[in-house]
Amino acid sequence: MAVSGPTDERLLKLGVRHCVDDICVPVKLFFGHVLDLKDRVDYLFVPRLVSVEKSGGDSYTCPKLMGLPDMIKGALDGLPPVIEFRLDLKNHSLKHTARTVARSLPGRGGGFKASFRSAVSTQALYQRELLGGADPAGAMRKVLGENGDGGRARPAGRAAGSSVNIALVGHDYLVHDPFISHDLPGRLASLGANVTFTTQVPQEAIERELALYPDISWSFEKVLLGATSHFLRRDDIHGVIIVMGFACGPDSIVGEIISREVRRDSATPVMVLVLDEHTGEAGVATRAEAFVDMVRRSRGR
Amino acid sequence: MKVAFPHMGNAYISLSALLEGMGAEVVMPPRPTRKTIDLGALHAPEFVCLPFKVNLGDNIQALDMGADTLAMVSGMWACRFGYYGRVQHQILKDSGYEFSSILLGRDSLASVYNAFGGTAPGSLPVSWFNAIRAFRRKALAVDELEAKARRTRPWESSRGATTRALGSALVGLHAATGSARTRDALADGLCMLDAVELDRSGRRPLTVTILGELYVVLEPALNFDIERVLGEMGVTALPVLSVYRWLFRSLKVDPRITLDEKRATRLARPYIALDLGGEEHMTIAGTIRAARNGHDGVIHLYPFTCMPENICRAILPRLETEYDIPVLNLCLDEHASPAGVATRLEAFVDLLRQRRRRVES
Numbered sequence: 001m002a003v004s005g006p007t008d009e010r011l012l013k014l015g016v017r018h019c020v021d022d023i024c025v026p027v028k029l030f031f032g033h034v035l036d037l038k039d040r041v042d043y044l045f046v047p048r049l050v051s052v053e054k055s056g057g058d059s060y061t062c063p064k065l066m067g068l069p070d071m072i073k074g075a076l077d078g079l080p081p082v083i084e085f086r087l088d089l090k091n092h093s094l095k096h097t098a099r100t101v102a103r104s105l106p107g108r109g110g111g112f113k114a115s116f117r118s119a120v121s122t123q124a125l126y127q128r129e130l131l132g133g134a135d136p137a138g139a140m141r142k143v144l145g146e147n148g149d150g151g152r153a154r155p156a157g158r159a160a161g162s163s164v165n166i167a168l169v170g171h172d173y174l175v176h177d178p179f180i181s182h183d184l185p186g187r188l189a190s191l192g193a194n195v196t197f198t199t200q201v202p203q204e205a206i207e208r209e210l211a212l213y214p215d216i217s218w219s220f221e222k223v224l225l226g227a228t229s230h231f232l233r234r235d236d237i238h239g240v241i242i243v244m245g246f247a248c249g250p251d252s253i254v255g256e257i258i259s260r261e262v263r264r265d266s267a268t269p270v271m272v273l274v275l276d277e278h279t280g281e282a283g284v285a286t287r288a289e290a291f292v293d294m295v296r297r298s299r300g301r
Numbered sequence: 302m303k304v305a306f307p308h309m310g311n312a313y314i315s316l317s318a319l320l321e322g323m324g325a326e327v328v329m330p331p332r333p334t335r336k337t338i339d340l341g342a343l344h345a346p347e348f349v350c351l352p353f354k355v356n357l358g359d360n361i362q363a364l365d366m367g368a369d370t371l372a373m374v375s376g377m378w379a380c381r382f383g384y385y386g387r388v389q390h391q392i393l394k395d396s397g398y399e400f401s402s403i404l405l406g407r408d409s410l411a412s413v414y415n416a417f418g419g420t421a422p423g424s425l426p427v428s429w430f431n432a433i434r435a436f437r438r439k440a441l442a443v444d445e446l447e448a449k450a451r452r453t454r455p456w457e458s459s460r461g462a463t464t465r466a467l468g469s470a471l472v473g474l475h476a477a478t479g480s481a482r483t484r485d486a487l488a489d490g491l492c493m494l495d496a497v498e499l500d501r502s503g504r505r506p507l508t509v510t511i512l513g514e515l516y517v518v519l520e521p522a523l524n525f526d527i528e529r530v531l532g533e534m535g536v537t538a539l540p541v542l543s544v545y546r547w548l549f550r551s552l553k554v555d556p557r558i559t560l561d562e563k564r565a566t567r568l569a570r571p572y573i574a575l576d577l578g579g580e581e582h583m584t585i586a587g588t589i590r591a592a593r594n595g596h597d598g599v600i601h602l603y604p605f606t607c608m609p610e611n612i613c614r615a616i617l618p619r620l621e622t623e624y625d626i627p628v629l630n631l632c633l634d635e636h637a638s639p640a641g642v643a644t645r646l647e648a649f650v651d652l653l654r655q656r657r658r659r660v661e662s
Contacts, residue, residue: 048574064612256346
């Protein structure tokens with residue numbers, strides 16, 4: 001198994017060169033990661049996330065995630081055969097999908113049951129780590145042990161005695177990609193803030209919050225809205241930073257819904273940070289510093 | 302009740318027939334211009350798609366003209382369009398406008414049905430029945446007039462004659478009430494277009510398929526009137542989408558549309574495995590069909606950051622080589638300039654002419 005390396009300048013440039021001009025950054029980065037892998041592997045694993053909730057009415061992921069393998073196959077030449085993992089929980093169980101993929105792999109067919117069980121339990125451990133406050137890279141290292149290829153280590157950030165707690169809301173592929181977010185979580189930690197991630201909000205809490213607003217059909221953005229609402233209600237969260245990707249379709253609408261329907265009666269300061277491939281490090285640093293200072297000052301009063 | 306709704310091409314003719322049939326007074330904002338777009342962009346989220354900004358601008362102008370009710374369709378789709386009504390109406394309410402909103406799709410069907418209880422000319426079911434018939438009649442008539450104009454324009458001997466004739470035909474149609482008068486207005490309009498003087502000597506117009514995102518394909522204010530511009534350059538421009546098709550697609554009452562949608566989806570399957578909530582199947586299938594029908598080229602129009610069309614944008618270069626048909630991608634936003642679009646259209650048409658000469662020699 002080969003995994004693409006951490007995002008860097010080279011991957012970004014590769015992605016930007018081979019992808020559509022005005023699509024969101026995460027897709028460009030995904031193209032970069034695919035290009036990084038394609039000459040090193042015999043099969044390419046590309047997920048197609050269609051629906052990630054079993055119930056919940058008309059909830060789907062964003063069209064770009066649904067069409068990701070189509071875009072990859074349409075736009076790139078000389079790809080190895082693509083293993084498409086179509087996660088469509090509304091129509092097929094995870095086990096069914098996994099088995100279909102396992103059957104399409106060459107080699108021995110045995111051992112599916114055991115490996116599926118171990119995958120599910122590992123994922124559960126990973127999610128428990130995330131709930132406990134680890135970032136994805138850290139959780140991966142902890143769960144997979146030595147084998148984890150979890151990017152680089154990050155300062156722990158739970159600086160004792162610091163008085164500001166900041167919630168970081170946004171897609172994990174932006175917030176936890178130290179290259180594209182210019183290591184925003186680490187930066188906030190080194191400014192003395194306690195950072196809480198979206199992944200630390202339990203599912204029940206998010207659903208409780210979502211019940212207060214009209215339905216939204218995008219599964220991942222729904223979580224962002226529920227988490228923001230949850231954080232704004234909590235007294236121990238002193239500021240919320242919402243991270244968006246430029247040209248992200250669902251974010252443009254859900255961001256507006258958050259600022260008009262969710263933030264209405266809340267006094268907690270909220271900052272929206274829009275990231276793209278041109279975002280400068282200094283821009284992120286200045287705004288993070290200013291925000292933490294502002295929150296700290298308003299707390300002091 | 303003074304109702305307003307955002308513009309989309311000539312959809313206003315059939316939609317106002319529907320609402321007037323229900324006894325509502327229709328407030329019609331002026332056709333979108335740069336001013337509308339700027340007005341909308343001022344209040345809209347920064348990187349939302351362009352149609353959102355134009356619709357918002359339309360709504361602001363309508364409210365300034367005295368509308369007290371805004372109507373919009375709404376829904377739970379993967380495409381952002383389903384959220385337009387909800388977010389736009391909230392933005393307007395936050396800006397201090399007071400109005401009631403009808404969100405077809407989000408409000409229950411019963412509440413939309415009963416919303417016109419106070420204004421309907423007769424009993425509710427009868428009024429709805431008549432209004433929907435008038436709506437369909439006018440939508441069909443507009444479709445017929447537009448199709449006729451499309452076929453006439455490249456041959457006209459004095460430039461602009463077709464556009465003028467179409468303009469007055471549509472004005473006549475919009476003013477007509479009742480089935481007999483609508484029929485007469487349509488006949489008059491077709492006569493007006495027939496009367497346009499043609500010059501068939503030695504001309505062999507190029508044929509170009511126009512496809513892409515619904516709103517920018519159908520709204521001349523956004524695509525810089527691409528159909529007219531191409532027509533006057535002597536090119537037959539055939540959009541794969543129409544207002545009639547859009548209005549009646551989801552109702553599934555016209556078997557021709559339903560069947561064609563199914564066929565298009567099947568044709569697009571090898572390239573796009575799933576429905577993404579926009580017109581992506583029409584974009585892919587339209588390109589393949591254009592090549593099969595021997596069209597000279599394809600123009601793909603989409604608004605900046607449009608999700609489904611950006612996926613097509615990634616796939617179209619492959620179709621271009623596989624089916625050997627030239628494709629021009631035009632991404633439109635509030636900063637697109639008429640000169641920029643015109644230059645690219647001219648260059649594309651030149652290229653198509655050369656290609657035809659080369660193929661024929």
